[in-house]
Amino acid sequence: MTLELTVEQRDLQAGLRSSFARTTVGEDVRPALAEMGLTEIPFPERFGGAGFTLKDTAVVMTELGRSLGSAPYLSSIVLAGFCLLHAGSERACSQNLPAIADGTETAALVASFPFAASSIQATAGSGGTLVLDGVQEAVVDGADADLLIVVAVGADGTELAAIDGTAEGVVRTPREALDFTRGLARVEFSGAVAHRATGDDIGAGLDRAQAAAITALAAEQVGSARACLDMSVEYARTRRQFGRAIGSFQAIKHRLTDMLIATELAEAAVLDAAGADSRSTGEFVAAAATARVLACRAATFAAEESIQIHGGIGFTWEHPLHHYFRRAKTSELLFGTTSVHAETIAAALI
Structure with missing residues (x-):
């Protein structure tokens, strides 16, 4: 499995990052998503979609996690949309997915x-x-x-x-x-x-829909972890203490390095899971669970460490870090805790 994005996916990532660059936390980004046709990404063309892959959806979710822009993308496209696509009847998909795909519903x-x-x-x-x-x-x-x-x-x-x-x-x-x-x-x-x-075959369909959903959620968590890391690196470069940038202190270097390792490990697991949707259901479920566990840990760890690096300003209401911490803590409780997904991984290995 190639753990990297294609040229087209990198272009999508760059376009989204540029579009969300001036977005404030919680700002409604639905107009931008609709304008770029991103609500159509994961659905087949016969249902009004663009026929792209789960990995493309993961790119969108990662950038939404980075910006914390507000949009019903997880709920409408990922959760409801994937569940209907994988577990619903052809008639139900034909009746409901086109409106979900074009964002009108x-x-x-x-x-x-x-x-x-x-x-x-x-x-x-x-x-x-x-x-x-x-x-x-x-x-x-x-x-x-x-x-x-x-x-x-x-x-x-x-x-x-x-x-x-x-x-x-x-x-x-x-x-x-x-x-x-x-x-x-x-x-x-x-x-x-x-x-x-x-x-x-609703049983198998729900298993695949669930694996796709937690993979997409893991991608969002990776985006949040990456945002915390970037903010911390920038702050460590500019904040001075005892006549030097705090990033020059070994304790800060160690924190930033640990954040980077956790984030990149989770990012690789998400790319693997996003590419596993073409494999058997068992392999897909195990890969998604792995991504979920690593992404939960990375998002929470990055948010906590970032607050520590920022010091007093890190936990003030005015600074956006508390939003990333809130998102990390709530996301790790959505759709199974890390211990539940660790058991899934263990069962697959044994």
Whole structure:
């Protein structure tokens, strides 16, 4: 596996970095993403997409993690979009993915972790519908999404459903989150009627969708770690103490070196996982879990070390570092902790 980007992917990376250069933390970057056609990247052309790869999606997620710009990209494109693409029926994809791909409609995934372990119950309705009941916490961007893609448990096993976010029987309650730049919501269904979207092999589909989602999230974490490293290097060059730049002190050099090693190791794992989507499901899942563990550690470590290097200013409200720390801590709790993913890796090796 080649652990590097293609020329086209590097051009995409440079374009995004230039576009986000003046973006403040939490600023809405949806217009820029739509203008560059980036919401279309991971979907096949027959569903209104551009037919690109997971690695291209990872490039976008990395730059979003670097800038912490606000956009429902993780929720709509990565979580709901990938789940529908991999686990949904052809009809459901044809009906819903084009609007998600062109950005005219946002979606959110209502699922537990693992995705198939849902707390939502589904009973068969009339005309190919499903009646949903249950509650799901911590739905990313769940309060504002136009469409909800729901993983539920039915009489015959796991089901996938699509329902309008404002449909009768759906109650969405925004939750206060540590990370101010990413919305979380409690979604409750009470006799809500949804369209059945279950694909032929939903079990394998959800496994691949989950692997793709945690790979993309790991890419975002790598971007955040890289941003913390860059800010720390720049600060160490310019901040002077005892008549010299603090970057000349061995203690600071060691911190920066450790941050670099952790970030580059995680970056390599993400590139490997992003390229593993063409391999078997087992290999893909293991590669994604590896990327997830290393990226979680890199993002949290980089944010903590960066705050230490910046000293007093590092934990002030005005400095952006606390946003990166908040994102690192909340992201490591989304879709399984590192210990859960470490067990996945161990099982694959054994």
